Amino acid sequence: MAARKKTTTRKKAQYVRAKKRGGGGSALMAQRTVVLTIACCLLLALLVGVVMGFRWVNRKLYAENQRFEIQNLLISCNGKLTEEYIREMSGLSEGMNLFECSFKEIEGKLLEVSMIESVYLERKLPNTMIVKVKERVPVAQIIGRQATRYPFMVDRYGYVMPHRRKLATLPVIKGLDIDLGLGQPASHSDVETALKIVAMCESSTYLHTFVPLESIDLQYSDYVYLYLKNGVRAKIPRFSLEPRLHKLASVIKIETGRGLKVKTVDVTLDTAKVPVTYY
Numbered sequence: 001m002a003a004r005k006k007t008t009t010r011k012k013a014q015y016v017r018a019k020k021r022g023g024g025g026s027a028l029m030a031q032r033t034v035v036l037t038i039a040c041c042l043l044l045a046l047l048v049g050v051v052m053g054f055r056w057v058n059r060k061l062y063a064e065n066q067r068f069e070i071q072n073l074l075i076s077c078n079g080k081l082t083e084e085y086i087r088e089m090s091g092l093s094e095g096m097n098l099f100e101c102s103f104k105e106i107e108g109k110l111l112e113v114s115m116i117e118s119v120y121l122e123r124k125l126p127n128t129m130i131v132k133v134k135e136r137v138p139v140a141q142i143i144g145r146q147a148t149r150y151p152f153m154v155d156r157y158g159y160v161m162p163h164r165r166k167l168a169t170l171p172v173i174k175g176l177d178i179d180l181g182l183g184q185p186a187s188h189s190d191v192e193t194a195l196k197i198v199a200m201c202e203s204s205t206y207l208h209t210f211v212p213l214e215s216i217d218l219q220y221s222d223y224v225y226l227y228l229k230n231g232v233r234a235k236i237p238r239f240s241l242e243p244r245l246h247k248l249a250s251v252i253k254i255e256t257g258r259g260l261k262v263k264t265v266d267v268t269l270d271t272a273k274v275p276v277t278y279y
Contacts (some may be wrong), residue, residue: 068098071127079135081115086133089113098123106131114161114183136161140198140216142173142191144180158185158195171198175219190218193238197226200242210249210256223268231279235266244268251276 073094075083087093090106107119110133120132138153138161150163151172160180173194180186194216201207211234217225226234232252236244244267251274255262266275 171213172215
């Protein structure tokens with residue numbers, strides 16, 4: 001008999017994964033945090049150093065450089081504010097350094113004056129400072145809720161100014177239920193409506209001729225009454241102002257051409273025939 005060959009079966013090796021100790025990841029994270037913190041601190045210190053260095057160089061080259069002392073202070077104004085007053089309010093004078101005060105600081109001081117609308121500043125190296133002041137120009141008189149002997153003035157942006165007797169012929173905005181403060185904007189939709197009417201009538205020769213404004217009454221919410229210097233009382237809506245004003249001017253022009261003296265006109269209606277009364 002043939003001998004049988006003995007076979008053996010090898011057992012597969014078994015591996016057991018060893019668990020890592022829990023403290024290793026935390027330590028690595030802590031190291032990274034420390035490194036990042038140090039890097040941020042160094043970067044911050046570098047930035048602070050750069051800024052401080054820039055300021056030091058700027059101060060030495062400009063703000064403390066006698067070459068840039070103001071020798072020519074050129075001040076102009078389109079209104080009645082004097083050069084001495086503008087010097088006082090701006091804090092500027094000869095002998096100061098051109099870079100001693102920032103433009104923002106100078107402009108802020110001047111714009112605190114209610115009469116000033118805008119300021120233009122320019123440095124001309126090495127020793128000249130130019131200051132141009134634009135005053136607010138009143139376009140109308142305005143009466144608010146509070147009782148005053150004379151009406152205030154208001155410019156095209158709605159800023160309230162003191163009364164000026166020489167401008168007492170400007171149209172009067174009335175019927176407002178708001179308080180007015182000098183140097184403050186009369187921020188109200190009624191004021192915006194009135195100023196639009198004033199601007200349209202002043203910018204158009206045709207409207208200026210046939211719609212010469214005397215006063216604008218805003219006490220009614222749906223419409224506006226215009227009292228004209230030619231004795232006409234006109235009723236207009238609060239919308240589509242420009243076409244309604246031109247319609248009003250056309251009616252007055254036609255009726256006046258016919259030799260009639262117009263008393264009232266109502267252009268609030270969307271009709272071809274405009275209601276008109278006569279003296």
